[in-house]
Amino acid sequence: MSQITLTDFVESASKKFNIPGVAVGVWVDNKEIYACHGVTSVDNPLPIDQDTLFLVGSITKTFTATILMRLVAEGKVELNAPVSRYIPELQLKNKQARDTITVQNLLNHTSGLDWGVIADTGEGDDALQNYVTKMADLEQLAPPNTRVSYSQAGFNLIGRLIEKVTGQTFEQTVKSLIFEPLGLSHSFFARDDIMTRRFTVGHNRGEDGTLSIARLWRRSRGDNPGGGIASSVADQLRWARFHLGDGNAESGAQVLPANMLHQMKEPTATLRASNLGDAIGISWFLREVDGVRAIGHGGSANGQFGELLIVPERNFAVVSLSNTGPDGIPFNQEVVRWALENYLGLSDRDPEPIPFNTARAQEIVGKYENDVMTFTIDTIGEGLRLEVLLKPEIRAAADKELPPDHAPFDFGLLPGDKDEYIITGGAFKGQRGFFTRDQNGTVVGVDLAGRLFSRIH
Template sequence: MTVETGTPPARRTGRASRAGAVLLTAAAVLAAGAPPGAAADGTAALTPAAVDAFVTGYLDANGVPGAVVAVTEGERVVRVAGYGHDSTGAPMTADSPVPVASMSKSFTAMSVMRLVEEGSVALDAPVVEYLPEFRVADSRGDEITVRQLLDHTSGLSDTTFPEKSGPLPATLEERVAQLGEVEPAAAPGTRYSYHNPNYAVAARLVEVVGGEPFADRLESDVFAPLGMDDSTTVGDLRDAPEVPRGHVLMYGGAVAADEPSWFLDGSSGVVTTADDLAEWLVLHATGHPRSGTGPVSPDTLAAMRAPGEGAAGEADAGLGWNLEGAGAGHGGWLFTYTSQQIVLPESGHGIAVVLNGGLNTGGVEARVVAEGLAELAEGGAPEVGPPVLAIVDGVMALLTLAAAALGAAAVLRAPRWAAARARGPVRRLVLASAPHLLPLALLAGLHPIAEFVFNGRDASWWQLLHVTPTVVVWLVTGSLAGLAAVGARARHAARVRRSR
């Protein structure tokens, strides 16, 4: 395929983020006018120019340095391109290597389904039948089926096994061994809980049943049949030096950063290109590859996107895919990249997007771009919404300045404050100064607060800093300012009390 880069910027997407909806009315003036590529009747044509205008508009409006995109319709590749630049300053292109994060689960699931088609594995058989080393802390582990790994109803959860903040394994075998001390959060098949180690176990099963390393099996099972010659899988991004550093998005800019170490194999480790993703999308959107024989049959592809059977209320969970309406997709986030794929089998469209900016508090992610392109594919006219992250970070910057100013003022006023209050009860002095320690309390509780907000998902402190940098800057500034204020008040109050 031709290596192409994006064209000049246009406007930005209206499906931005859930948080963006709150601010949409106030920012409506930013979205006035018809978006590029719009037809006379208000719909938009799915053309390379329309794709370019939408993607570049979103990147520019949100301060994302670069992206790669693949858009297909039937067997036709509408657009494979790179936009912007990577962390070295080099242009992003259709063959730039990018990590696709949790989109990798779709690839792992397909490798498992190859074994199912071969008759080597049964989806509803216990995992231990094929992987005797798999154990959890109680006998419920013997009931976990292969299907339950793939649709996240195994009962395993971040709440009982913090997979990112705990000790990191070096291999799939080590990851499976770590689960031997883990108490399941629920009985198998009774609750949906998105948990990366489910796919590490699935990948280890592929290794053991297939008789060769997971990366080799993924190559022979999936990449080679589809002609995805520039794709691989790794356990840590440090094992893929060809992938440039991604970025942390903050204060309207992007800071190049190494991806914090965490175990990716099986769940999040695929590295690929826009060119290769186009081949993958054609397979899923049409049921067959552009040439040759696909990795699995059309019936198996459909089964992977069928409503889940494992847990009530989670009919939108397929095998390596999430279901929505007539389509299916799967997103992914690292702390320095995000990704999203969407396939629409009824219309034959496929869309994949990878941004080189990581998870953030403003909802700037590949999902928003992919959903906008899906709207474009369905004849809609997507618009770029308000710059939510810039607004959030602007608020955080003001809060940071206010915290520093309040702390400085409290230090300067400490002598007068002490003179007026120091002769009262100590308890009253403590209560009067306690509000200055609120940022410190919030900083100490940030990790559990973040876990609650992210529905129990685990992250280390270092990883959390990548997601909420401006929040951490505010809380650290407020904590230091508060400690300085309390310290100054205590020092002056002690002097006044000694002088009585």
């Protein structure tokens, strides 16, 4: 183990990436270790501690999935049942998909639904109902249960299913079934709950390197099931400990049967060339680190990023939260890797790309897109570069400021004939993906972070 303490490493790394505020927690040897550094905001700075609230983004999906599995345990929902059984008013652009997408397809991102609906559906109790109505125009990227493609819309649809089954709002159900029994006293959805406590704001770095406050602060209530929780590092570590346990709260009250908790960690679909993992369980991404199984989930908001990794067989967890984009991503990655190596002796390394190959490069150069972003690949000398941008019409339609686009990334192809690649520089360094071909062998799509972009030329 390194002689450097967690506190020393976190402080050094936060300065290296110039991040105003970070919070890190580790559960190891049956004890909690915390390292917090910096401030909540460059404009109105308050010191960060283990109870400061961060937006944890898509880590929220693990809460949504746990609630759903509770309903399965109670016999109120069946994983293999069509979603339309519970939401009969659901309308999708693809009518066949509407009738065949199952609950489990939503939980493991195999629904084939596009990423999401970019719309503010209000802050009222009908926010999710309104979100689901807007899904009628959502594209179907692939037939259900044929491939993994990460979908925010899918998890927001689960949130609406939870409302229909329980008769409560999604947020009330999470509070009564998870927050309260587990003692997560620093985890909230509502802005009124968050703003009366110490919370961070996101920051984005401009082209000249200066930081500015990220506005909008977070998306609207219709996105809560897929990414709406504001939580502290202490609560997130307590959440990780729950998933390391037997499904009971410290009081002894059962939150989820042990067999269901275990089922969430079992693979349901494989992932190809993904930094997210090798497979996906029930919301959790599964992978091996130096031969040892781990589960985890990341999250992002506008200028805020979170990473949660659990190693069940070592009774270990690490949580890293940061409040700057895009450098919060590599900061969190460095913290998680340092913790794995220094507490467990596990090495987590990226694969090395092959030298530039002109013929293979020409097969993939072009423009790709999904409903929200464009993905352009070109060559720079003897190297490959990709650029991911929000579509202009998405920015134009937004009634609030959206996160800035990232500078282009260098990337390289990985060994073998699998059409896999890895990003080698920038905020997304280490992220992996792959190209897909049609029956004639022509490249027709590219995946990045579990999201599919289709080739347009």
